[in-house]
Amino acid sequence: MTGKWREATREELHTYYTETFPDHLDALPSFLTASGPKQYAIAFREAYPIRKQNAPDRSFIRRNxxxxxxxxxxxxxxFGSVEDLVEFIQYPARYDPAQGSNYALADPDLLERPEPRPDAVYYALEHWEQPWVLAVDIDAKDIAAQRASNESTNGRADDVGTEQLRATGVLDSPPEGYPYAFEDIEQALEYGFAVRDIFEDDFAADETMVVYSGQGCHVYLLDTDLEHHYDEQSREVINDLLLDEYEIPIDPVVTADRRRVMRLPYSIHADVSRVVQPIDDPGFDFRTEATPNFLES
Known part of the structure; x- marks a missing residue:
């Protein structure tokens, strides 16, 4: 069954994280523990206040x-356990580990407004127990922009706007109204497995992972031996290799920036109502195989 390609509601997200997400904990990659990544982060659809007086509301929080x-x-x-982390994801204001700080989320019992629910859940690539995790981000919208620029006189994917996407048929292709077509997500997955092969063949990596991200894919090189402890300069070289030699439209900032966060596997990409998850094949059907229960009912 093909679920609709649409934004998830607040109620659907809460139901998913309280009823379905805990069933996936055993499937999380081994490096994603309660204490391994240096931070976890949550984005909110509507900004929510913190305890500090006169401070701006927050739509994104990071917690060490x-x-x-x-x-x-x-x-x-x-987070004393994975269960503690899950409670924070489910009820961020009630189980905020920053409790006692002025920067903790405000107590929902003291406010006349709905308590915050996660719109997206992330973890930091910086890691306590293994070095800075190497990740590559491939986004369908970048592929679509590149395609549109090739079909126009502009010639620069960075400058492609709504009018060019409409003129080249991107906005009118399924899923209508998004800055990419389904074929661009399919191409992103193909690129993702090409990057995995490069890691395994050119870098002799033994442990890699491709994750469907909702609107593209993330590719990881997870080997922990010293040969794969890439510093910032080495990551810039990897970016150049993938972008220039292999012409794969990656987001170079993700690979090179220590501060980046990535979508947590088995979280929901709320913009499209799809489950972020590791995949084994570029033929993965994200239309049907990544639908959460609330789209199937």
Whole structure:
């Protein structure tokens, strides 16, 4: 059954994270623990206040997995277990690990407004137990922009706007109204497995992973041996290799920036109501195989 390609409602997201998401915990990649990534992050559809007076409401929060000493060493674990992390995802204001700080989310019992629900859930690529995780982001909208620029006189994907996407048929192709077509997501998955092959063949990587991200894919090189501890300069070289030699339209900032966060596997991409998940084949049918229960009922 093909579920609709649409934005998930607040109620649907809450139901998914409270009833379905916990069933996927055993399937999370092994490096995604309560204490491994240096941070977890949540985005909200509507900004929500914090405890500090006169501070702007927050639509995105990051929470450290450890309090650290003055020297930067791990001191106090913020999430005692994966279950604690899940409670934070389900009820961010009630289980905010920043409780006691002015920067914690405001107590929902003291406000006359709905408490916040996650619109997106992320984790940091910086990791306590293994080095900065190497990830590559391939987005369907970048592929569509490149396609539109090739079909127009503009010649630069960075400058492609709504009118060019409409003129080249992108906006009118399924899913109508999005800045890409389904064929661009399919191409993103093809590129993702091409990057995986490059990691395995050119870099002799033993542990890789391709994740369907909702509107594209993420590719990981997860080997922990010293040979694969890539610093910032090495990552720039990898970016150049993929962009220039292989002409794969990756987002180079994701690979090179330590501060980046990635969508948590088995979270929901709320813009399209699809489950983010590891996949084994570029033929993965994201229209039918990534639909959450609320689209199937």
């Amino acid at each position: 997995t450890w309090q650290t000493s003055d020297s930067g060493e791990r001191a106090i674990q913020q």
